[in-house]
Amino acid sequence: MSKIREKLLAEPGKILKLSEIDPSGTPGCDNKEDGIARYLKNIDRMRVLQYLLYAEGKRAVLAVLQGIDAGGKDGTIQKVMTGLNPQGVQVTSFKVPAGEEKEHDYLWRVHKAIPKWGQMGIFNRSHYEDVLVVRVHNTVPKAVWSKRYEQINSFEEMLADNGVKIMKFFLYISKEEQKKRFEERLNNPEKNWKFSKADLEERNYWDDYTAAFEEAIGKCSKKHAPWYVIPANRKWYRDLAVSEIVKETLEEMDMKLPKPTADLSNIQFE
Numbered sequence: 001m002s003k004i005r006e007k008l009l010a011e012p013g014k015i016l017k018l019s020e021i022d023p024s025g026t027p028g029c030d031n032k033e034d035g036i037a038r039y040l041k042n043i044d045r046m047r048v049l050q051y052l053l054y055a056e057g058k059r060a061v062l063a064v065l066q067g068i069d070a071g072g073k074d075g076t077i078q079k080v081m082t083g084l085n086p087q088g089v090q091v092t093s094f095k096v097p098a099g100e101e102k103e104h105d106y107l108w109r110v111h112k113a114i115p116k117w118g119q120m121g122i123f124n125r126s127h128y129e130d131v132l133v134v135r136v137h138n139t140v141p142k143a144v145w146s147k148r149y150e151q152i153n154s155f156e157e158m159l160a161d162n163g164v165k166i167m168k169f170f171l172y173i174s175k176e177e178q179k180k181r182f183e184e185r186l187n188n189p190e191k192n193w194k195f196s197k198a199d200l201e202e203r204n205y206w207d208d209y210t211a212a213f214e215e216a217i218g219k220c221s222k223k224h225a226p227w228y229v230i231p232a233n234r235k236w237y238r239d240l241a242v243s244e245i246v247k248e249t250l251e252e253m254d255m256k257l258p259k260p261t262a263d264l265s266n267i268q269f270e
């Protein structure tokens with residue numbers, strides 16, 4: 001396991017304290033130039049590994065991205081998945097449940113979005129919203145959301161046992177960094193469209209979100225579906241860390257090109 005991955009893994013079974021992690025930290029790489037060079041190598045290698053995943057067509061990969069507003073979920077998807085074959089990648093963004101989603105259990109829409117064999121799925125938000133925003137705003141009673149950690153663990157274990165390789169990323173920024181990014185959205189005309197009053201409102205619940213993330217990550221980081229806490233104040237490090245972990249996880253799957261379906265040595269055609 002690379003140093004970066006080892007340092008960022010939320011150890012299964014261990015209580016997580018975000019106050020012990022520096023969101024501006026760069027564990028395993030303290031030089032920006034090196035970090036960028038390594039990130040570029042990672043995304044090159046990811047392209048090859050994704051080709052194998054697609055060719056093999058027997059297993060799927062799922063990367064879950066969570067983070068507070070302005071945490072960098074969109075930017076990470078763009079930076080880390082760039083260069084992959086779009087035919088083999090599918091991004092799903094989970095919003096406030098609407099329509100049919102509201103008429104089912106909370107995992108229904110998530111299960112439907114699990115990538116099929118050969119595909120890499122990226123979740124921009126996920127079923128974890130149902131123990132995050134839902135908990136912070138008391139949209140369902142504690143008796144209901146508190147049972148969900150175990151349900152989520154069982155659900156992810158079932159997926160893992162059936163061929164879905166799961167990894168989960170929490171993009172961790174500081175409250176000051178969020179302020180900076182909101183200000184940028186207010187002041188830069190090209191980013192004005194991203195500004196949302198609702199995000200500002202959510203900022204008032206910072207401590208509640210912190211507690212909710214700590215519990216979700218602490219209870220749901222498992223060997224078959226690990227959580228990684230990514231210090232995300234510095235975008236170059238965030239991109240390096242996520243690309244490194246995705247690359248390594250793909251590498252571990254030990255994928256092979258399928259054997260040709262015919263004896264290719266004596267095929268003739270005009």
Ligand code: AMP
Pocket residue numbers: 094095096097125126129130133134
């Ligand atoms: P954005 O990612 O900025 O487009 O915002 C999506 C919004 O949907 C966020 O405010 C999420 O908290 C919210 N959301 C996503 N999933 C759920 C859910 N299961 N229940 C309530 N709100 C959700």
Ligand code: MG
Pocket residue numbers: 069070196199
């Ligand atoms: Mg938002």
